[in-house]
Amino acid sequence: MDNHKFAFIICSNNSIMLNECIFYIHQLIIPKNYDIEILTVKNASSITSAYNEAMVSCNAKYKIYMHQDVFILNRNFLNDALSIFLSDPKIGLLGMVGYTKISPDGIMWHIPRCGNLYLSSSAPAVPYPPLDTYSYSLEQDGYSSVALIDGFLMMTAYDLRWDEETLTGWDFYDAFQSINFLENGYRIAVPTQLYPWCLHDSDHFNNLIHYDEFRQCFKQKYHSLLGKNINEIVESMS
Structure with missing residues (x-):
């Protein structure tokens, strides 16, 4: 494992969108003595199988799993994210939008959220809620601890297998x-x-056609965690 390397892992079915995504990645400031690589997976049967395939083929400690339609605007993204990971080795996962509680119905955006993001003007009202409903963290340490993060960008410091059998x-x-x-x-x-x-x-959500099927899987597997906040979840797992 290369502890001084970042890998951007992107599923793609649109070369124009992918190229724009990569353009923004190339504008990022790379921390001193660190390297980056970009891995794209095309024609994947599922996002979990694609992420597992890329994960096992890559030796970077820090992996950024992201959608092809996500553009990183913060040029200091890598330094900022790295500082959070290095502040506590127990931090294994980082996202841009998160939720301190698991919704009783399993739907993330039905509960208050923290973090921030821009949406394109063509983005639909659903599933994303209005930005003025977000709660903004002003904690001194610069981050909030959450139970779930939105999958448009998920950065890891450790490799855990994605559940491609269920999902x-x-x-x-x-x-x-x-x-x-x-x-x-x-x-x-x-x-x-x-x-x-x-x-x-993102201007369409065609893949949501099977959303409820996997929501029911989530509710069945994690029924004991539904409605709980992050502190209750951690306590139940200890």
Whole structure:
């Protein structure tokens, strides 16, 4: 494992969108003595299988799993994220938008959230809630500890396998993987972002067609955690 390397892992089915995503990655400031690489997976059968394939083929300690329609605007993204990981080795997962509680119905955006992001003007009202409903962390340490993060960008410091047996499509991988990290004793962080670090240029949600199927899987597997906040979840796992 190369502790001084970042890997950007992107599933893609649109070369124009992918190229723009990569353009923003190339504008980032790379921390001194660190390297980056970009891995793209095309024509994947599921997002979990694609992420597992890329994960095992890559020796970078820090992996950024992201959608092809996410553009990183914070040029100091890598330094800022690295400082959070280095502040506590128990932090294993980092996202831009998170939730301190698991919704009783399993739907992330039905509960208050923290973090920040920009959306394109063409983005639909659903599933994303209005930005003025976000709660912004002003904690001194620069991040909030959460139970779940949104999957448009998920950065890891440790490799945990994605559940491709259960999740054979493109939904709920973020919720399952968040709980996976908590079950393995890691913390999940969402940085304080006075200005959003990323823009999510998503204008359709065709893959939500199987969303409810995997929501039911999530509710069945983690029924004991539904409605609990992060402190209650950690206590139940200890």
